[in-house]
Amino acid sequence: EPNNSEEVLNEYDEEALMGSEPVVVANPDACRECRGAECEKACPLSAITRDELGRPSIDKSKCAHDGYCISACEFGALADKSQFVPLIRLLRQHSHKVYASVAPAFAGQLGPAVTAGKLRSALLKLGFAEMVETALYADLITIKEAFEYDEHVKDAHDFLITSCCCPIWIKLIENKFPDLLGHISPSVSPMIASGRVIKELEPDAKVVFIGPCVAKKSEAQLPDLKGAIDFVLTFQELQTLLAAAAINPAAEPDEENPLASWGGRLYARTGGVSEAVGTTLEKLIPRRAEKFKPVKVDGIPDCTKLLEEIRAGRLEANFIEGMACKGGCVGGPGRIIPAEQGTG
Numbered sequence: 065e066p067n068n069s070e071e072v073l074n075e076y077d078e079e080a081l082m083g084s085e086p087v088v089v090a091n092p093d094a095c096r097e098c099r100g101a102e103c104e105k106a107c108p109l110s111a112i113t114r115d116e117l118g119r120p121s122i123d124k125s126k127c128a129h130d131g132y133c134i135s136a137c138e139f140g141a142l143a144d145k146s147q148f149v150p151l152i153r154l155l156r157q158h159s160h161k162v163y164a165s166v167a168p169a170f171a172g173q174l175g176p177a178v179t180a181g182k183l184r185s186a187l188l189k190l191g192f193a194e195m196v197e198t199a200l201y202a203d204l205i206t207i208k209e210a211f212e213y214d215e216h217v218k219d220a221h222d223f224l225i226t227s228c229c230c231p232i233w234i235k236l237i238e239n240k241f242p243d244l245l246g247h248i249s250p251s252v253s254p255m256i257a258s259g260r261v262i263k264e265l266e267p268d269a270k271v272v273f274i275g276p277c278v279a280k281k282s283e284a285q286l287p288d289l290k291g292a293i294d295f296v297l298t299f300q301e302l303q304t305l306l307a308a309a310a311i312n313p314a315a316e317p318d319e320e321n322p323l324a325s326w327g328g329r330l331y332a333r334t335g336g337v338s339e340a341v342g343t344t345l346e347k348l349i350p351r352r353a354e355k356f357k358p359v360k361v362d363g364i365p366d367c368t369k370l371l372e373e374i375r376a377g378r379l380e381a382n383f384i385e386g387m388a389c390k391g392g393c394v395g396g397p398g399r400i401i402p403a404e405q406g407t408g
């Protein structure tokens with residue numbers, strides 16, 4: 065009943081769900097047999113500490129909100145703050161047009177039959193005004209990074225580090241390789257670009273990013289990026305929301321595909337940014353394409369090794385792409401299917 069649901073919704077404090085509190089939170093009371101061993105092992109940034117009983121807590125100064133600890137704990141002792149409740153409230157209020165910006169890694173997540181058109185129909189049924197593919201905004205950022213490469217990389221010692229996708233890759237550089245910060249592209253991620261463009265065209269709109277990534281929840285709250293994206297849902301959360309509303313996206317009509325290009329959808333996998341920027345250089349600035357030497361890497365240990373190589377001056381490449389998850393975003397902790405099945 066709507067009234068009962070409203071009461072339940074009112075029990076939650078929106079600020080506590082959305083505010084400046086960390087996105088990944090620990091519930092030590094839920095900790096069971098392994099007593100923190102699995103989550104501690106899973107954290108690539110050594111942000112899990114354990115109390116005298118072995119129960120986990122989070123060192124906020126190190127945590128990058130990647131969500132790997134959440135996936136590692138089968139007892140729910142670590143969780144990310146779901147934004148379900150304020151989002152459901154917003155969708156029910158009909159006070160704003162609510163856009164869904166869906167990450168390129170969506171392909172196959174809700175079943176092999178769920179095309180972009182079917183997903184769009186399901187989201188409209190949930191109460192969204194429209195769905196866009198974040199891949200479309202990835203295209204804009206690709207063009208921008210191609211021109212940044214042209215401007216920034218002038219001789220054999222110059223290189224550009226892409227900032228396109230992964231907030232954990234950027235956090236790793238900020239925390240451990242601050243001397244390389246000057247080489248990072250100033251471009252925002254396609255997620256942030258999608259929110260900014262939509263709100264430029266419709267200032268009253270709200271934008272919800274839906275993807276495989278837990279870290280995007282904290283990226284959306286960064287002081288210089290805040291306001292572009294109002295809510296972030298993982299694919300797992302979207303699946304729960306659709307099930308709760310008894311919507312089967314596979315059975316929805318496949319009427320209209322949101323616009324997106326081949327290049328933007330490549331962003332779902334490691335190497336996609338390099339490939340898209342390389343292709344763009346060939347088309348727009350061909351004189352630079354032949355000297356474009358990309359290198360791609362994924363997983364935090366390999367990202368760290370590559371950054372150490374760069375620092376030691378042993379790098380041959382001049383365009384550096386790093387993704388925290390193995391395989392890229394198709395391997396993100398909020399995905400539904402195994403990384404190898406994600407088609408991006």
Ligand code: SF4
Pocket residue numbers: 130229230231232233276277278279280387388389392393394395396397
């Ligand atoms: Fe998020 Fe992983 Fe993709 Fe990085 S690689 S943006 S952490 S899903």
